[in-house]
Amino acid sequence: MIVTPFGSLRIYSHADAESLAKYADNPKIAENLRDGFPHPYTRKNAIEFIDIAISKNPPTLFAIADSHEAIGGIGLMPKNDVHRLTAELGYWLGEPFWGRGVVTEAVQAIVTYGFEKLGLLRIFAEPYDSNPASCKVLEKAGFIFEGRLKNNVIKNGVIRDSMMYAITRNPPKKQ
Numbered sequence: 001m002i003v004t005p006f007g008s009l010r011i012y013s014h015a016d017a018e019s020l021a022k023y024a025d026n027p028k029i030a031e032n033l034r035d036g037f038p039h040p041y042t043r044k045n046a047i048e049f050i051d052i053a054i055s056k057n058p059p060t061l062f063a064i065a066d067s068h069e070a071i072g073g074i075g076l077m078p079k080n081d082v083h084r085l086t087a088e089l090g091y092w093l094g095e096p097f098w099g100r101g102v103v104t105e106a107v108q109a110i111v112t113y114g115f116e117k118l119g120l121l122r123i124f125a126e127p128y129d130s131n132p133a134s135c136k137v138l139e140k141a142g143f144i145f146e147g148r149l150k151n152n153v154i155k156n157g158v159i160r161d162s163m164m165y166a167i168t169r170n171p172p173k174k175q
């Protein structure tokens with residue numbers, strides 16, 4: 001578990017299925033994510049996701065939780081081959097909790113985890129150009145805007161640009 005000012009990032013359990021389905025079932029969330037994040041989002045979708053999340057070792061997918069329940073999700077998706085020291089970052093938060101700095105704090109916490117525990121050197125995120133709140137989160141968390149990826153995605157039938165943000169650390173010095 002990673003403690004943050006608002007609560008924690010913690011491993012999922014099957015008991016989170018109800019709250020995940022409650023908060024994730026929101027088109028304002030799904031429209032900003034990959035098609036793999038469904039809408040509508042059912043309890044069955046939540047259970048399938050939780051099964052994937054708890055199978056990861058080391059853990060890379062965490063619930064954003066307050067003292068009562070899971071209120072969102074955040075995760076690192078490590079790449080492979082020559083990109084194996086890089087991971088993509090993704091996140092979402094239940095709408096009742098937006099605008100309180102929760103995800104900025106969660107991003108800062110998972111970046112530290114990714115660098116210190118997973119040994120990553122680069123963490124990136126690619127919000128759509130229609131998502132200024134997510135761009136702001138990344139800027140507040142210290143990510144650098146690296147450029148606009150033209151026509152990078154098609155979401156809900158609309159072709160969009162992605163905004164490439166990344167945070168990096170220097171490789172450890174050789175002994």
Ligand SMILES: CC(C)(COP(=O)(O)OP(=O)(O)OC[C@H]1O[C@@H](n2cnc3c(N)ncnc32)[C@H](O)[C@@H]1OP(=O)(O)O)[C@@H](O)C(=O)NCCC(=O)NCCS
Pocket residue numbers: 028029030032033091092093094097098099100101102103104105125126127128131132133134136137
């Ligand atoms: C984007 C999202 C993760 C932000 O979470 P959050 O906890 O509300 O974010 P924070 O409160 O830490 O920061 C949001 C910042 O964006 C700003 N913001 C919100 N809407 C904005 C808009 N339309 N234009 C510009 N800035 C905006 C807020 O004012 C805040 O900045 P501030 O602290 O300087 O005032 C959340 O809204 C969400 O889950 N959205 C749907 C899923 C999603 O977009 N995931 C990311 C995919 S890349």
